[in-house]
Amino acid sequence: MSENNQDPNEFKDQPEVKTPAEETAPKPEAVHEAVKQAIAQSAVQQIKLEPCPCGTPNVNLLLDVAPNNKVGRASCGACGVWGVDFLAPRTKDNELIGKAAAKAWNEAPRIAATDPA
Numbered sequence: 001m002s003e004n005n006q007d008p009n010e011f012k013d014q015p016e017v018k019t020p021a022e023e024t025a026p027k028p029e030a031v032h033e034a035v036k037q038a039i040a041q042s043a044v045q046q047i048k049l050e051p052c053p054c055g056t057p058n059v060n061l062l063l064d065v066a067p068n069n070k071v072g073r074a075s076c077g078a079c080g081v082w083g084v085d086f087l088a089p090r091t092k093d094n095e096l097i098g099k100a101a102a103k104a105w106n107e108a109p110r111i112a113a114t115d116p117a
Contacts, residue, residue: 050106061105062076088100
């Protein structure tokens with residue numbers, strides 16, 4: 001017995017009481033699987049981009065497409081200088097706009113920054 005004459009194990013045999021939220025919450029394993037599945041379903045396809053003439057090998061494109069505009073601008077995320085104009089599809093689907101920008105980026109002629117002009 002403890003100092004205050006209470007048995008420290010007096011609630012040991014009682015069933016565990018859960019709140020309504022705890023009762024309806026999914027198990028951690030189920031949450032982990034659901035997250036993995038959601039990521040797999042919403043994954044955006046990575047497009048291999050040609051390097052920027054500034055020397056950046058793994059380019060992230062900065063896209064500038066004004067609403068109701070036929071032409072967009074894709075520029076290097078590292079230097080912000082070199083870029084290409086592309087025909088923007090008339091859609092709000094970012095994946096289609098990104099594919100159009102990547103196609104224009106990859107097809108653009110390049111002269112490396114180290115080449116003499």
